Amino acid sequence: MKKLLLFLFILLYAVPFSSQAQKKSKTTQATSTGKYQANWASIDSRPIPTWFEDAKFGIFIHWGLFSVPSWGPTPKDGASIYDCYSEWYWYRLTDPNSKVNPLFVKYHTSTYGKDFRYQDFVKDFKAEFFKPDDWASVIQDAGAKYVVLTSKHHEGFTLWPSAQAWNWNAVDVGPHRDLAGDLIKSVKSKGLRMGYYYSLYEWFNPLYKADVNRYVDEHMLPQLKDLVTRYNPDIVWTDGEWDHPSETWKSTEFLAWLYNDSPVKNDVVVNDRWGKETRSKHGGIYTTEYDLVHEKAQTEGSLPRYWEECRGIGSSFGYNRNENLEDYSSAEQLVHILIDKVSRGGSLLLNIGPTADGRIPVIMQQRLKEMGQWLKVNGEAIYGTRMWTAAPAKKIPDVFFTAKGKDVYVICTKWPENGIELEGVALPSKITMLGYTGPVKAAFQNNKLMLTPPVVSPATVPCDYAWTFKLENAVK
Template sequence: MKSLILLLLLFISAPFVQAQQYKSDWESIDSRPIPQWFEDAKFGIFIHWGLYSVPAWAPADADIGIYAKYAEWYWWRINEESKAGRLFRDYHDKMYGADFKYQDFAPMFKAQHWDPAQWASIFKDAGAKYVVLTSKHHEGFTLWPSEQSWNWNSVDIGPHRDLCGDLSTAVKDAGLHMGFYYSLYEWYNPLYKNNLEKYVDDHMIPQMKDLVTRYEPDILWTDGEWDHPSEKWKSTEFLAWLYNESPVKERVCVNDRWGSKTRGKHGGFFTTEYDLVHDGAGGEMEKAWEECRGIGTSFGYNQIEDLDNYQSSDALIDMLIEKVAGGGNLLLDVGPTSDGRIPVIQQQRLADIGSWLAVNGEAIYETRKWDGAKNNQTENIFFTRNDDYLYVHCTKFPTEPINLKGVKATAVSMLGYSGKISFKTSGNSTKIVVPQISPADNPGEFAWVFKVKL
């Protein structure tokens, strides 16, 4: 009888013991494997939407550096003494008057044309597998009814709607993973300025826990960490709760923005932004990683961006291929208007990506970086692989045979093309003969993928 009781106690306590495996230190937190779904997904949509979507302005063509062209930094820039700050302030005074405060934009953020199901459909048709919404940017305005942001959230003022909740429901209903961006710091919050510890304990951590328990996201994407080390933000304490006790402890993914020296060093997946790790060089990383950037020069909607400021569909598809071939994901940003519309040019770019992925998605999703790529570096050719196949991505249509070193192929085809692909295997290498393709049987116009059975 005693043995039976002991076995029952062990059975009951087993989940609890397992749930307490991560301690509040980086060695323990970093030991948690990234959930496989994230590395399989490859392509996600970032959404920057907030009060900054009302003025929706930044000097897109000015020589002021990458970060100063972000429209979502509008409030900070109009108060900044710099070249960029003067441009923002001059525009603000001219358009709204010197006495117009940033807070006055809140009732103008109405989202009256917003349809979350339409957004989710656009993202799904684009081939995205996950979505990350700015639940709160550095302005501190939350897109959900946060108790810590009374009268400074989308339910109390402006749209009078739980934007996080409504989009989360629509995205999950579409079969996609839902995540939230969250800024650790707030530019002008008096509590943050005057009592950091109280801000962290009574404002920041309660907000993050509320987001997690209320909406159960698959990603928590933090930012605004650079003012203080992770110890001041109590990041490892929060992450221990997230990994041990939260309702999403098994599947949630986090990034690396948890303190002034954590990018590319600590956290879940590592991040680059417009190919930079903060102000350092970016590029491929050994750990799971993700490049984030806008379709244009800004994350938030910038109404003065024109065609020259936007990446072409061809360039965006090439970027997706390059990042995935390097072992990473691409988190591509859209900046909606304040009334809730995704600009048509952004929709068009997403539609083109989706059309390409409909044909070539198997060469992107659930693939990994190919170790043999280093010995086969060729301009405009990239590689991904899975257990059985090597995928050869040609971002320009090749005019010469493709020679693959270290590859013994048993079959070769081109995704979306029904014709036969000739190849020759000699020793431990394979030569692919590029077919003559006509407009009638061309599988696409942006990039072409050879599927090589190993």
């Protein structure tokens, strides 16, 4: 009897123990293969690819049907920065709860008539002047290292022949051209990296409004995977995530596929816009926007992950014909923004908004060209650098720091007429000013370095906007 009871005990309890052990063994085996799991703990463990942390400067491109009306209010109209976005034209036009809705309705009615539908703009989205090689040259000359193009904004119109957007894409209608495919070829031919912005949600897609789960399974995920497998992008930059948590979007499932099985699994970069709860918490790089998202952490340099600031040259991402010169940042301001972001451990994704006929507005080309001229002299202090963690705790006005290996770069956004006194550096083996061939005077006493700028003339000043001292072997 005792033997029988012992046998039954083993039969009842050994099987569950064995089953649990097998489950644990399978989990351990899956982890040991190096596969990322479809959960945030696993997805977040993937390092940011080094190429992206080295790049520092990219160009955002917002282009779509919204480029036809190309209109939005500006700050002088009393609009907040988000209300100035011309790419939100369709939504603002139909949203009576928006405080800028009357402005959009008034403009639209007086310009196109009250019965003119947003969909009708497709006939004027022709991109007849679009020359992707020229765009790529402008971007390369700007000193940018990567590009992010809107493959699809919240309006749902795609710039590639998406099967899920039949008759609502740039090949079936409008330009009758694969805009996304043509540009990535030209950009990559210049040795630059390129990826795509993709909106998870669509304002007026009937399937999205009726059943978000079917929308995700039948529309969004197939569309995203097609974009990746068709073009092999270096970046997948999502947006429009705020309506639902990442579980609804099946974000971790997609990212596990992207990191494990996609053709770009080794080098692809993603952002943090994967669900209403994910910004500055989950995903890849963290994204700020006109300094309005997690601004405090960015300012303090305390974001726990590599980050990127995105913004337009003006107050909109899509081209806005309502903007005037005073609405655009100057090249000097843009260079200073780049320096500020990089010195605090981030990157700058600067947006341009092409016209519906495929031109980069001349004022935007000019700004990019001037930034490129500055980077030709000072790029060494930007590309491949990291935030100098031993920088003086007390901010020195108009002085920023980056580091690369043992070298420290001191970037001055105002000419330091009275010199610069630095603490926390070792005695440099050599001190130079980038782009200047003459000597730089310096004195090192009591663990402090005093830099004295050279006397320059208009003919010998190395660049405009900001000037860089390189301190070799100065990291303690």
